[in-house]
């Protein structure tokens with residue numbers, strides 16, 4: 001009997017809290033509608049994933065490898081990004097490039113996004129502007145950890 005009373009009280013308390021939020025938001029929507037309190041909007045639910053909130057322009061989302069005007073990757077496999085990465089989640093393997101101006105390019109470039117902490121150090125360290133985090137991709141759900149290891153092709157496309 002005592003347990004039933006506790007459950008009933010918890011239900012009433014929860015309902016009162018929900019009702020309070022509902023009517024407070026309704027009030028602020030109403031005030032906004034009639035031109036008062038224009039800068040204090042009521043809560044608005046974003047219908048994710050159909051709707052998404054716009055990201056700030058400097059938001060650090062999933063990585064991409066940039067390309068030169070001729071379509072070749074800008075990366076010269078200097079390993080600075082892999083060296084600076086605190087999560088040790090970047091693997092770069094270098095190979096000689098036929099272009100003597102470039103000398104090296106990455107034959108393998110992988111980022112394990114499951115380990116990445118999105119600090120942006122790799123972008124800061126890159127001397128070639130070869131890696132950016134401007135894809136706007138924040139939906140990185142995957143069925144396995146292996147799916148979150150993006151290779152050079154996926155990074156060049158900026159998506160998996």
Ligand code: SF4
Nearest residue numbers: 085116117119120122
């Ligand atoms: S954002 Fe930070 S943790 Fe992620 S790959 Fe770049 S340096 Fe490593």
Ligand code: SF4
Nearest residue numbers: 075076078079081126
């Ligand atoms: S992405 Fe930039 S820092 Fe990383 S290996 Fe390539 S050129 Fe060097």
